[in-house]
Amino acid sequence: MTTTTYADTSVTVDDEGFFTDPGQWTEPMAEQIAREQNIATLTDRHWTVIHFMRAEYAAKGTGPTVRILGKTSGVSVKELYQLFPKGPAKTAAKIAGIPKPRGCI
Amino acid sequence: MTVSHPGAESGGMDKSIVILGSGTAGTLTANRLRRTYDERECRITVVDQNDDHVYQPGLLFVPFGLAEPHALVRPRPQQLRDGIGYRSAEIERVDVAVGKVHFTDGTSLDYDVLVVATGASLLPEETEGLTGPGWGEKVHTFYDLPGAVALHRALKRFEGGRVVVNVVDLPIKCPVAPLEFAFLADWYFQRRGIRDRVELTYVTPLDGAFTKPVAAKALGGLLKEKGIELVTEFALGEVDGTGGRLVSYDEREVPFDLAVVVPLHGGAEYVERSPGLGDELGFIPVDRHTLQHPDHPQVFAIGDAAGLPASKAGSVAHFEGEVLAHNIGRFLAGKPLDASYDGHTNCFIETGFHKALLIDFNYDTEPLPGHFPGTVGLPLLKESRANHLGKLAFEWLYWHNLLPGRELPGISSAMPEHGKTHTPA
Numbered sequence A: 001m002t003t004t005t006y007a008d009t010s011v012t013v014d015d016e017g018f019f020t021d022p023g024q025w026t027e028p029m030a031e032q033i034a035r036e037q038n039i040a041t042l043t044d045r046h047w048t049v050i051h052f053m054r055a056e057y058a059a060k061g062t063g064p065t066v067r068i069l070g071k072t073s074g075v076s077v078k079e080l081y082q083l084f085p086k087g088p089a090k091t092a093a094k095i096a097g098i099p100k101p102r103g104c105i
Numbered sequence B: 001m002t003v004s005h006p007g008a009e010s011g012g013m014d015k016s017i018v019i020l021g022s023g024t025a026g027t028l029t030a031n032r033l034r035r036t037y038d039e040r041e042c043r044i045t046v047v048d049q050n051d052d053h054v055y056q057p058g059l060l061f062v063p064f065g066l067a068e069p070h071a072l073v074r075p076r077p078q079q080l081r082d083g084i085g086y087r088s089a090e091i092e093r094v095d096v097a098v099g100k101v102h103f104t105d106g107t108s109l110d111y112d113v114l115v116v117a118t119g120a121s122l123l124p125e126e127t128e129g130l131t132g133p134g135w136g137e138k139v140h141t142f143y144d145l146p147g148a149v150a151l152h153r154a155l156k157r158f159e160g161g162r163v164v165v166n167v168v169d170l171p172i173k174c175p176v177a178p179l180e181f182a183f184l185a186d187w188y189f190q191r192r193g194i195r196d197r198v199e200l201t202y203v204t205p206l207d208g209a210f211t212k213p214v215a216a217k218a219l220g221g222l223l224k225e226k227g228i229e230l231v232t233e234f235a236l237g238e239v240d241g242t243g244g245r246l247v248s249y250d251e252r253e254v255p256f257d258l259a260v261v262v263p264l265h266g267g268a269e270y271v272e273r274s275p276g277l278g279d280e281l282g283f284i285p286v287d288r289h290t291l292q293h294p295d296h297p298q299v300f301a302i303g304d305a306a307g308l309p310a311s312k313a314g315s316v317a318h319f320e321g322e323v324l325a326h327n328i329g330r331f332l333a334g335k336p337l338d339a340s341y342d343g344h345t346n347c348f349i350e351t352g353f354h355k356a357l358l359i360d361f362n363y364d365t366e367p368l369p370g371h372f373p374g375t376v377g378l379p380l381l382k383e384s385r386a387n388h389l390g391k392l393a394f395e396w397l398y399w400h401n402l403l404p405g406r407e408l409p410g411i412s413s414a415m416p417e418h419g420k421t422h423t424p425a
Helices: A027-036 A044-060 A066-072 A077-083 A088-095 B024-036 B056-064 B145-157 B177-191 B213-225 B314-332 B385-402
Strands: A002-006 A009-013 B015-020 B042-048 B052-054 B073-075 B085-088 B091-095 B100-103 B108-110 B113-116 B120-122 B161-167 B198-203 B229-231 B236-240 B245-248 B253-255 B258-262 B265-267 B299-301 B345-352 B355-361 B370-373 B377-380
Touching (some): A027 A088, A077 B236, B056 B385, B177 B198, B177 B345, B314 B385, B345 B385
Parallel strands (some): B042 B085, B113 B299, B161 B258, B198 B229
Antiparallel strands (some): A002 A009, B236 B245, B245 B253
């Protein structure tokens, strides 16, 4: 685990850059994390996914997989890949300030 | 742990246990429960929509002509002990609020305890193009019996070209089976003398050959050794059967002449029609230790139907069985559940040339090298002939020990720690 700074605030992230405490995340941080992931601006559609990710994490203790996102977020898998080109579940989790989704075994 | 008898307090046979599904998990649960609890204590009814019990581990061998399809199928009711009711019916929905199962023929069944053991279903139609042109001709699956038989015919005709093995997404039944298929394909084409004319590629949505780091490294090494190309982080968006291409959502392409695809999995269809029973994919969310539904205490799930962070594998159902039978007795007796499943999983991985490797793990410990079940025993994470013989012997044990709900010789429900070597990946 390491410490990094987003929106002038120090936060704790894991080795891959995922937040370890979603409580440290604020909306202004998202734009900066998105740019690190080569997403220049966050549109309303991005925000739909980001808010959905945080709500899912709060309810279930893990972020959803791409397949569950596609079924339940109102954004299709195809569009998810357009919004978050390199692995929507992981990239959106990183921008939404939640830990890496556990996925399946 | 002492066994609690459900009839002890109520004093009679007024409890009804309904088990949905008569596959590996449902059958072994019914048999365990019947052996533990007297017929005067509870009624047990098992429901399934067809009477064919398929030995699913055998499906892997059918495409290579190593198993006879008809030899893998036995009648479901015959696998159940005396004193267990069997009902052949299609489930319409479960009403968890009142504790009732409705069938499509208009009848219903009340329960005091419901065990959901209807497994996982294949959903090939959820992937664009997968069941389109070429399906059953150059696009196949071996995850059901008709598919495995059709693939056997296609492999016999195959004279060379690009063979792609693809897992669309997890969870799938027996997550090692697609790797085993790739290993056996290498062996099969060598045996036919055409291996030099076949390009073998393994395409996975994961970032490695397998989910767990130490095993992923060992299995990735085996792919390399056998000249099988590994394509990772491939999220299949579309199958183009006519053009012979797998296309990912991020627009990468893998060309093929023969594609062996493991389709998306979901829970049984009726789960979606049963509000409050399942999750988004139709699996049943249960406590990972007690196997009880968090919102409906009279509902339990076992095996592939359960939405647990464990593999969908027969060994998991077997290890869960002991815990489940015990906890159902406690529940019916009004006592707190005290049996706990630890995530124990045990899989033989067939690697071709009469060898196999064995992995053993649980929720907290990933598959490690060493020996199983103790310091003297079968080698773990290492190819050996002994493991191959173990895999073959398992078929007999499946029908004669596992389905009847008996212990397997020398193997406990809890994962053995003894004999494992903890080394970093």
